[in-house]
Amino acid sequence: MHRTIRAAVCSVAVAGLAFGLSSCSEAVDQVDKAVDETYEVTYEVTGKNVDSIEFHGGGGKATEPKIESVSKPELPWTKTVKLRGIMPAAVMPVAADPEGAQVACKITYKGKVLEEQSAKGLVTAGGCTAESPVTG
The missing domain is CATH 2.60.60 (Lipoxygenase-1)
Structure with missing residues (x-):
């Protein structure tokens, strides 16, 4: 039971990290565009x-x-x-x-x-x- 919960929590954490990194990447792209404009x-x-x-x-x-x-x-x-x-x-x-x-x-x-x-x-x-x- 604990292994199932632990695996689910890890999956959610990895998905959240991937989503956060893509959002961060978008923010960096917007800053780069503004600096070059x-x-x-x-x-x-x-x-x-x-x-x-x-x-x-x-x-x-x-x-x-x-x-x-x-x-x-x-x-x-x-x-x-x-x-x-x-x-x-x-x-x-x-x-x-x-x-x-x-x-x-x-x-x-x-x-x-x-x-x-x-x-x-x-x-x-x-x-x-x-x-x-x-x-x-």
Whole structure:
């Protein structure tokens, strides 16, 4: 009697393990697909006397994006970039003006605003960071 119960329990455990591994494999496949998928965003920066703009331009690793920079940009400034997988979209305008700096940034994806910020002050860094739409 105990052997029959033990054999049944072992069979159920093996079946559960096989099912769990196939589910895990499917989850890994979905993560791999998301990491390899690309998406485009458009950065927009407006304001007054912006000294520089730093942004994720698509280089580097998804978890360690390469930061690109533009000095003394002509405003309004826009740039469309292709990012990969879980890489967040990010743009950081920096302005310093004794009379009061002004900056605003916006990140759009397929016409939808993902993030929008603005700031004023003597020294202003008004950054926008948005989660990858691939993850959501």
